[in-house]
Amino acid sequence: MIRAYGPALALIALAAxxxxxxxxxxxxxxxxxxxxxxxxxxxxxxxxxxxxxxxFGHAAFFGTGAYAAAILQTRYGVNAWAAFACGIALAGAxxxxxxxxxxxxxxxxxxxxxxxxxxxxxxxxxxxASSVTxxxxxxxxxxxxxxxxxxxxxxxxxxxxAVALVGFVLLMTIAISRSRFxxxxxxxRENEDAARALGVDTLSVKLKAITLSAAITGAAGALYVQYYxxxxxxxxxxxxxxxxALIAPIVGGIGTAFxxxxxxxxxxxxxEVAKAVAGGIPGIDLVLYGLxxxxxxxFAPDGLMGLLKRLARRKAxxxx
Amino acid sequence: MTMKTEVSRRAVLAxxxxxxxxxxxxxxxxAQTKTVKIGILQPVTGALAYxxxxxxxxxxxxxxxxxxxxxxKSLGGAKLEMVFGDARSTPEGGTAEVExxxxxxxxxxxxxxASPICLAASQAAARYDLPYIVDVGVADSIVTRGLKxxxxxGPGFGMVTKTALANLAKLNDEAGKPAKTVVLVHExxxxxxxxxxxxxxxxxxxxFEILDTIAHPTPARDMSNIALQIRxxxxxxxxxxxxxxxxxxxxxxxxxxxxxxxxxxxxxxxxASNYRFVKEFNEAAQFVMDCNHWHDPRKPVAEALRxxxxxxxxxxxxxxxxxxxxxxxxxxxxxxxxxxxxxxxxEALAASTYAGHIMPYGPTKFVDGQNQGGAPVxxxxxxxxxxxxxxxxxxxxxxxxxxxx
Numbered sequence: 008m009i010r011a012y013g014p015a016l017a018l019i020a021l022a023a024x025x026x027x028x029x030x031x032x033x034x035x036x037x038x039x040x041x042x043x044x045x046x047x048x049x050x051x052x053x054x055x056x057x058x059x060x061x062x063f064g065h066a067a068f069f070g071t072g073a074y075a076a077a078i079l080q081t082r083y084g085v086n087a088w089a090a091f092a093c094g095i096a097l098a099g100a101x102x103x104x105x106x107x108x109x110x111x112x113x114x115x116x117x118x119x120x121x122x123x124x125x126x127x128x129x130x131x132x133x134x135x136a137s138s139v140t141x142x143x144x145x146x147x148x149x150x151x152x153x154x155x156x157x158x159x160x161x162x163x164x165x166x167x168x169a170v171a172l173v174g175f176v177l178l179m180t181i182a183i184s185r186s187r188f189x190x191x192x193x194x195x196r197e198n199e200d201a202a203r204a205l206g207v208d209t210l211s212v213k214l215k216a217i218t219l220s221a222a223i224t225g226a227a228g229a230l231y232v233q234y235y236x237x238x239x240x241x242x243x244x245x246x247x248x249x250x251x252a253l254i255a256p257i258v259g260g261i262g263t264a265f266x267x268x269x270x271x272x273x274x275x276x277x278x279e280v281a282k283a284v285a286g287g288i289p290g291i292d293l294v295l296y297g298l299x300x301x302x303x304x305x306f307a308p309d310g311l312m313g314l315l316k317r318l319a320r321r322k323a324x325x326x327x
Numbered sequence: 328m329t330m331k332t333e334v335s336r337r338a339v340l341a342x343x344x345x346x347x348x349x350x351x352x353x354x355x356x357x358a359q360t361k362t363v364k365i366g367i368l369q370p371v372t373g374a375l376a377y378x379x380x381x382x383x384x385x386x387x388x389x390x391x392x393x394x395x396x397x398x399x400k401s402l403g404g405a406k407l408e409m410v411f412g413d414a415r416s417t418p419e420g421g422t423a424e425v426e427x428x429x430x431x432x433x434x435x436x437x438x439x440x441a442s443p444i445c446l447a448a449s450q451a452a453a454r455y456d457l458p459y460i461v462d463v464g465v466a467d468s469i470v471t472r473g474l475k476x477x478x479x480x481g482p483g484f485g486m487v488t489k490t491a492l493a494n495l496a497k498l499n500d501e502a503g504k505p506a507k508t509v510v511l512v513h514e515x516x517x518x519x520x521x522x523x524x525x526x527x528x529x530x531x532x533x534x535f536e537i538l539d540t541i542a543h544p545t546p547a548r549d550m551s552n553i554a555l556q557i558r559x560x561x562x563x564x565x566x567x568x569x570x571x572x573x574x575x576x577x578x579x580x581x582x583x584x585x586x587x588x589x590x591x592x593x594x595x596x597x598x599a600s601n602y603r604f605v606k607e608f609n610e611a612a613q614f615v616m617d618c619n620h621w622h623d624p625r626k627p628v629a630e631a632l633r634x635x636x637x638x639x640x641x642x643x644x645x646x647x648x649x650x651x652x653x654x655x656x657x658x659x660x661x662x663x664x665x666x667x668x669x670x671x672x673x674e675a676l677a678a679s680t681y682a683g684h685i686m687p688y689g690p691t692k693f694v695d696g697q698n699q700g701g702a703p704v705x706x707x708x709x710x711x712x713x714x715x716x717x718x719x720x721x722x723x724x725x726x727x728x729x730x731x732x
Contacts, residue, residue, distance in 0.1 A: 033426045033430045036423055036426040132515075135520070136515070136520075142521070144442075144517050145517070147472065150450050150453060150454075236450055237418055237447045239517070241516075289371035290371070290372040
């Protein structure tokens with residue numbers, strides 16, 4: 008038990024201390040954003056990493072969570088915390104529907120990826136045209152800093168909420184990978200036909216995975232809107248978040264519990280360091296960031312988790 | 328991890344220093360302050376990079392002009408120091424930079440350019456009661472949120488459309504009503520879609536018949552289909568609301584396919600009042616009209632700045648005079664407040680009657696953060712130049728409408 012959950016708990020405890028150690032809002036703001044991306048990436052990792060169903064359209068879930076949280080508050084006067092929960096539930100429902108439509112018709116691999124991409128695009132266009140979402144003008148959540156509105160004067164409070172969410176999903180991912188459900192997911196990922204032949208209900212397993220995955224990414228969206236208080240179709244359903252959600256686990260380590268968190272934080276720290284180092288010319292930091300990304304992929308094909316494991320193994324061999 | 332604590336320690340130090348400075352007795356402050364930091368926020372990378380860079384030119388020119396003229400006199404000639412932030416064309420990029428600027432101790436922030444960035448960044452600044460002056464962002468919601476710290480110097484969307492429609496009716500009436508039918512072409516984002524909706528409601532009241540409304544995404548790589556649709560409808564007037572690339576493409580495609588409506592009347596168009604367009608696609612640009620932000624050609628400072636910008640090989644766009652004026656407005660407020668105290672500067676902004684700007688607005692007067700004098704003008708590309716055709720009290724050319732065949 009301690010071996011399985013210990014590192015995760017230690018990491019969560021460490022992250023929860025950040026607001027005590029750091030008072031600069033610049034840093035706290037950065038931490039919150041990196042954790043929002045980490046959360047979205049954890050959602051992707053559950054479906055893409057554990058169940059092997061690569062999605063290019065997690066924006067569909069991020070956006071649904073975000074829009075639901077925002078619209079329920081602004082249009083229907085729902086309490087922000089309740090709206091947040093509804094956002095997560097609705098994102099999960101959208102995940103189930105997309106999963107039902109595509110998995111039932113037997114879409115796999117690149118076909119599934121393309122369908123998810125299409126769904127996200129359709130959602131983006133609809134959100135851009137519909138009047139419920141505020142159309143192209145977007146939805147603005149009123150700035151009213153009160154804890155019951157899920158708005159806090161200190162950035163530290165948001166850090167704790169983000170840490171709590173990411174931490175919860177981290178523990179859940181570990182629990183899943185140790186459970187029977189986790190074994191089914193691995194079976195589906197490694198060989199779906201063989202899994203079915205052995206009696207795994209692959210459709211139901213995949214549906215559960217996409218629903219859970221969508222709910223997690225939806226939570227990231229709802230947290231985004233609660234933090235930035237503004238949303239438009241490009242932010243909610245834009246390709247940027249699909250890419251962020253996918254690239255963090257790839258860099259961090261696909262299918263591992265820590266991968267998405269590590270990847271998201273590392274990538275954004277890279278970004279900030281590049282910004283600090285580059286200075287002067289606009290955009291040079293993005294070039295630097297790109298180079299670092301290429302280097303990471305080239306030297307750590309299994310992601311940072313893979314790299315860490317390799318280093319640990321080498322050290323163990325040396326000491327032997 | 329070690330890196331992170333280092334960064335934070337430095338940031339904490341900077342924050343503490345700024346805090347102490349702000350808390351210090353005003354008298355002591357006056358004696359000690361040699362520079363006043365102001366934040367300039369522009370999207371200089373990403374999709375809006377061009378506009379952001381143009382805005383930066385204007386802001387830098389203003390800071391230089393103010394410093395050369397002796398800085399902030401009520402603070403003992405304190406010089407303005409720019410803290411520049413790249414908003415990266417995203418709201419969260421803008422927010423992150425506002426946090427950094429606040430940590431570095433800026434007195435106020437100018438910029439944002441796009442409405443989503445302005446909305447998010449001004450809200451982030453509101454948490455610190457940090458004055459925020461919107462340079463361009465036209466969404467009406469920017470000034471209707473009740474944020475005390477947010478001021479918009481230029482006109483909002485509602486004002487621009489109202490003026491555009493009134494001037495269009497006037498233009499058509501004066502020419503003997505040659506235009507009866509219209510095709511609307513718009514980008515499907517915030518301003519294009521919103522504008523099209525307003526036009527659809529208002530144009531019929533003014534006696535125009537809308538033959539078609541064509542939306543396109545940004546970016547769009549091919550405008551042939553839209554040009555063909557325009558040809559088949561054969562309208563008297565085309566009203567496009569798009570960003571630079573799309574409209575330049577449309578104008579060129581229309582020229583290639585010899586589609587010649589009686590007029591092209593753009594509203595808040597990214598290209599129609601841009602010298603780059605006039606220079607690169609001169610033939611396609613001829614007689615295109617626009618209703619947009621524009622500097623006041625009667626003001627010598629404006630014309631001098633324009634010459635200076637053009638001499639450095641850059642194109643003149645409305646972002647430059649708007650940012651130049653907004654920085655001037657903030658400096659004037661700091662001057663009037665005689666302090667770098669954020670609350671006092673906000674108060675000075677709210678009561679501001681600044682006339683030193685280079686836009687055709689008259690002295691500033693803010694109601695709920697919106698400058699009441701802010702208004703667009705109508706321009707038309709004539710030859711190699713962009714001329715002001717409305718309002719007539721400072722127009723430097725007569726409108727050419729309908730355009731010669």
